[in-house]
Amino acid sequence: MIESTTAAKSIQKERDLISTMSVDCVIIGFEQDELKVLLYERGMEDEPGFSHWALPGGFVKMNEDLDAAAVRVLNQVTGFHDVYMEQVRTFGKADRYPGARVITTAYYALINPRSQKLKLGKDARDARWVSIKALPRLVFDHADILQAAMKKLKRKVRQEPIGFELLPSKFTLTSLQRLYESILDTELDTRNFRKKLLKMGLLIKLSEQQQGVPHRAAFLHKFDRGVYLQLKEGGFVFDL
Amino acid sequence: MIESTTAAKSIQKERDLISTMSVDCVIIGFEQDELKVLLYERGMEDEPGFSHWALPGGFVKMNEDLDAAAVRVLNQVTGFHDVYMEQVRTFGKADRYPGARVITTAYYALINPRSQKLKLGKDARDARWVSIKALPRLVFDHADILQAAMKKLKRKVRQEPIGFELLPSKFTLTSLQRLYESILDTELDTRNFRKKLLKMGLLIKLSEQQQGVPHRAAFLHKFDRGVYLQLKEGGFVFDL
DNA sequence: GCAAAAGTGTTCTTCGTACACCCATGC
DNA sequence: GCATGGGTGTACGAAGAACACTTTTGC
Numbered sequence: 001m002i003e004s005t006t007a008a009k010s011i012q013k014e015r016d017l018i019s020t021m022s023v024d025c026v027i028i029g030f031e032q033d034e035l036k037v038l039l040y041e042r043g044m045e046d047e048p049g050f051s052h053w054a055l056p057g058g059f060v061k062m063n064e065d066l067d068a069a070a071v072r073v074l075n076q077v078t079g080f081h082d083v084y085m086e087q088v089r090t091f092g093k094a095d096r097y098p099g100a101r102v103i104t105t106a107y108y109a110l111i112n113p114r115s116q117k118l119k120l121g122k123d124a125r126d127a128r129w130v131s132i133k134a135l136p137r138l139v140f141d142h143a144d145i146l147q148a149a150m151k152k153l154k155r156k157v158r159q160e161p162i163g164f165e166l167l168p169s170k171f172t173l174t175s176l177q178r179l180y181e182s183i184l185d186t187e188l189d190t191r192n193f194r195k196k197l198l199k200m201g202l203l204i205k206l207s208e209q210q211q212g213v214p215h216r217a218a219f220l221h222k223f224d225r226g227v228y229l230q231l232k233e234g235g236f237v238f239d240l
Numbered sequence: 241m242i243e244s245t246t247a248a249k250s251i252q253k254e255r256d257l258i259s260t261m262s263v264d265c266v267i268i269g270f271e272q273d274e275l276k277v278l279l280y281e282r283g284m285e286d287e288p289g290f291s292h293w294a295l296p297g298g299f300v301k302m303n304e305d306l307d308a309a310a311v312r313v314l315n316q317v318t319g320f321h322d323v324y325m326e327q328v329r330t331f332g333k334a335d336r337y338p339g340a341r342v343i344t345t346a347y348y349a350l351i352n353p354r355s356q357k358l359k360l361g362k363d364a365r366d367a368r369w370v371s372i373k374a375l376p377r378l379v380f381d382h383a384d385i386l387q388a389a390m391k392k393l394k395r396k397v398r399q400e401p402i403g404f405e406l407l408p409s410k411f412t413l414t415s416l417q418r419l420y421e422s423i424l425d426t427e428l429d430t431r432n433f434r435k436k437l438l439k440m441g442l443l444i445k446l447s448e449q450q451q452g453v454p455h456r457a458a459f460l461h462k463f464d465r466g467v468y469l470q471l472k473e474g475g476f477v478f479d480l
Numbered sequence: 481g482c483a484a485a486a487g488t489g490t491t492c493t494t495c496g497t498a499c500a501c502c503c504a505t506g507c
Numbered sequence: 508g509c510a511t512g513g514g515t516g517t518a519c520g521a522a523g524a525a526c527a528c529t530t531t532t533g534c
């Protein structure tokens with residue numbers, strides 16, 4: 001095998017190579033026909049950005065996989081678990097974090113805000129689902145990170161149906177359309193949207209309907225996970 | 241401003257948060273109708289992976305932007321400068337690098353191998369342009385990194401014309417087609433390929449022709465950078 | 481009965497795709 | 508004259524885009 005241990009240790013002793021890695025999570029939810037992001041107010045008085053709004057984040061531990069760190073941080077700050085996450089990219093400007101060299105890898109997470117209860121971690125004074133259309137000022141480069149995540153999501157949504165993660169298990173076609181409209185930031189033609197989706201065979205129409213709405217009740221639908229996985233293997237495209 | 245310095249320093253003292261960041265470069269070139277990657281044989285006896293083939297990489301310095309580190313590393317290992325580079329993603333498995341915790345961010349670089357001379361850095365025993373179809377075994381997780389870069393390139397090539405970077409300034413339509421075929425790993429119909437490209441108006445047909453070929457000489461073309469930049473702003477799509 | 485959203489087909493245009501032959505050159 | 512790649516057009520089918528009215532329900 002490779003003779004490495006001493007060399008590697010000497011590398012870590014060189015002060016100018018040492019840095020701290022963190023992960024930041026762009027947690028995206030869909031509620032009341034709006035895309036939202038979970039932000040929190042930093043609550044550690046001795047850390048940079050105290051009392052400012054930020055994306056949930058935390059440091060990567062020495063023996064922890066990067067992806068695992070993202071999952072852990074999400075859980076520690078929000079209490080959420082079993083969430084779909086994907087790496088966005090890494091932000092590494094030398095001066096991005098005040099007072100120390102911290103390189104951060106951004107992840108986005110997709111979740112239905114009503115499916116799990118928010119349990120604030122100790123580092124947070126407050127946390128809120130904030131509409132993507134009305135963001136407060138964020139600390140450090142978190143506005144850039146958020147923007148990059150949204151851009152990635154826009155691309156992603158054209159390649160596979162991500163509604164699975166953001167909607168309740170039973171939903172109306174209209175709310176699915178609103179979701180796509182929010183992500184793509186356009187209006188879609190209802191007839192064309194339905195035509196395309198139904199042709200794909202991904203949706204199962206239930207006999208159940210909406211209750212108590214002051215207009216004609218819509219039928220509920222659910223996703224067919226079997227068909228989805230099958231399509232995914234074949235590497236399909238999903239243009240809207 | 242934010243009261244941060246002491247806090248940040250205390251963060252970096254915690255041993256379990258300290259790690260080393262590196263960058264690795266997937267340097268892609270196109271030569272003799274083939275896509276190639278620049279690999280080097282590791283030449284530092286006291287570093288892991290000595291005498292094995294690897295992607296050019298190096299550590300990020302304390303006061304260096306991550307993107308700048310990628311540019312520097314590329315230059316140090318190969319002597320290349322002014323090269324198109326883009327971040328792929330970050331690889332952070334805890335055990336990916338033997339003997340130390342090293343998280344690495346991968347970049348891909350596109351270059352015409354004939355446009356700049358390869359000048360080996362001191363860490364390399366040897367370096368070669370290797371066909372993407374005949375790769376040797378690579379150290380650490382470099383095979384995964386390379387694969388991720390190629391996948392990203394495949395997606396990229398459908399969204400903007402990257403031939404700019406990989407071809408000489410004057411080229412034939414056939415070599416452009418071969419480039420796309422190499423990246424996408426398919427065969428394309430010549431007539432349809434030309435139809436689509438010419439309709440875009442990105443190419444300028446020169447009066448100059450190939451010299452000394454044992455068949456009908458092809459006209460040379462060049463890219464119209466003005467039209468390219470214009471199209472790019474409008475966020476165009478480029479399907480083949 | 482009215483406000484509010486659900487649901488449904490057709491036409492036109494655009495674009496992708498398949499396909500075969502003559503042309504110029506070097507040897 | 509032959510081998511090699513250069514260069515060109517058309518016809519068909521699929522898919523995207525535009526577009527308006529009837530239905531159901533709660534109040």
